[in-house]
Each structure stands twice: as C-alpha cells, then as structure tokens.
Amino acid sequence: xxGITQSPKYLFRKEGQxxxxxxxxxxxxxxxxxxxxxxxxxxxxxxxxQIVNDFQKGDIAEGYSVSREKKESFPxxxxxxxxxxxxxxxxxxxxxxxxxxxxxxxxxxxxxxx
Amino acid sequence: AQKVTQAQTEISVVEKEDVTLDCVYxxxxxxxxxxxxxxxxxxxxxFLIRRxxxxxxxxxxxxxxxxxxxxxxxxxxxxxxxQVVDSAVYFCALSEVWTGANxxxxxxxxxxxxxx
Numbered sequence: 001x002x003g004i005t006q007s008p009k010y011l012f013r014k015e016g017q018x019x020x021x022x023x024x025x026x027x028x029x030x031x032x033x034x035x036x037x038x039x040x041x042x043x044x045x046x047x048x049x050q051i052v053n054d055f056q057k058g059d060i061a062e063g064y065s066v067s068r069e070k071k072e073s074f075p076x077x078x079x080x081x082x083x084x085x086x087x088x089x090x091x092x093x094x095x096x097x098x099x100x101x102x103x104x105x106x107x108x109x110x111x112x113x114x
Numbered sequence: 115a116q117k118v119t120q121a122q123t124e125i126s127v128v129e130k131e132d133v134t135l136d137c138v139y140x141x142x143x144x145x146x147x148x149x150x151x152x153x154x155x156x157x158x159x160x161f162l163i164r165r166x167x168x169x170x171x172x173x174x175x176x177x178x179x180x181x182x183x184x185x186x187x188x189x190x191x192x193x194x195x196x197q198v199v200d201s202a203v204y205f206c207a208l209s210e211v212w213t214g215a216n217x218x219x220x221x222x223x224x225x226x227x228x229x230x
Contacts, residue, residue: 042205092159
C-alpha cells in the first residue's frame with residue numbers, strides 16, 4: 001500500500017534532550033512537509049523540502065532541524081532549543097507544491113516533554 | 115491577522131441532519147487556492163477538495179458540497195444527511211501563489227460530532 005508512515009506514534013522526552021521523528025513515504029513524491037499541531041489550533045509549517053538535499057524553513061522552524069538525504073525520507077529533529085515541543089507532529093507529502101496539490105498525511109507522532 | 119477563520123469551534127448534530135461548516139479567508143492575492151481537509155480521530159488529515167480562485171463553481175460530491183463565494187471571501191462546506199462517520203475535525207486552508215504556494219494557511223478547525 002502506498003502511503004506515509006511516521007514513527008513512533010507516541011514519544012516521551014526529557015527536557016534538554018534532542019529527539020528525532022521519522023517520516024517515510026513510498027508515493028514517489030518530490031515534496032515533503034512537517035507540520036506542528038497544538039490543541040485547538042490549525043497546522044503550522046515547520047520545514048518543507050521540494051527535492052532531495054534541499055529544504056526550506058517554514059513559519060516555525062526555530063528549534064527544529066531536518067535532513068533530506070533520500071527521496072523517501074524526511075526526518076525531523078526536535079532540539080533542546082525548542083522551548084515548547086509538546087505537540088502533535090504531522091508529516092505530509094505531495095507530488096508538487098503543497099499550495100496547489102493534494103497533500104497526503106501520515107498518522108502523526110505525539111511528542112510529550114516530561 | 116488570521117488568513118483563514120473558522121468561527122465554529124465545535125458543532126454537534128443528530129445523525130441525518132444537514133450541517134454547514136463555515137470558512138472565511140483573507141488574501142490580497144488574485145490567484146489562490148482553497149482546501150478542505152478532514153482529520154478523523156486517527157489523526158491523519160484527509161484531502162477533501164481543492165478550489166482555485168478562478169473557479170467559483172460550486173461542487174457536489176455525494177453527500178458533500180462546497181459553496182465558494184469570492185464576494186464574501188467564503189468557502190463553506192455542507193454535509194447532507196450526516197452520518198456518525200463524519201465525526202471529525204475539519205480544516206479549511208488557503209495558499210497564495212504570490213508567496214510561492216509552498217505554504218498552506220490552516221484555520222483552527224471545526225470539530226463536528228454526529229450523534230447517533
């Protein structure tokens with residue numbers, strides 16, 4: 001089945017620790033995205049990548065880092081510099097620009113900082 | 115300023131009732147796209163519809179219909195004869211071509227609960 005997988009589903013982290021969220025897609029999409037969702041809020045864009053080895057900051061990139069070494073994979077690292085990392089993180093991909101094309105989303109990772 | 119406003123935070127309806135979810139947007143761009151996504155309890159968003167700013171035709175897909183009115187900057191979503199499976203959070207989103215169309219501005223969502 002084609003789709004996007006995110007792991008883990010739930011993640012707990014101690015303050016001061018970096019943590020990496022996994023995102024893999026087998027849809028052969030060029031573009032991949034990371035969003036953050038807080039309770040009662042819409043999604044906010046953290047980072048996006050339109051092509052391998054290239055990525056751009058979104059609206060709330062501070063405290064996060066990404067890499068795009070393979071087309072299928074777009075991991076997100078939440079660093080200790082992120083002041084309030086507890087949130088629901090969604091990965092998405094699209095065949096082209098997110099603003100024009102349908103995005104396909106993964107099931108999300110819920111990160112809780114203890 | 116919010117680019118997309120979904121004023122209805124939560125709506126509850128009884129099964130088989132019709133329900134309309136409101137979406138009001140704000141943009142200075144003449145070329146833009148509007149989307150609706152559904153987020154069921156499982157968490158992943160599901161694409162429902164995309165509409166570009168030059169296409170004001172209303173659309174119907176089964177029990178779903180969308181009313182796009184540029185004059186009022188609205189893109190409302192109606193579910194006819196609602197079912198329990200329609201219970202979810204629904205997001206309206208906007209993209210602006212002049213900013214590169216890489217970013218979607220999401221509203222805060224409307225949580226719909228359909229009571230059996």
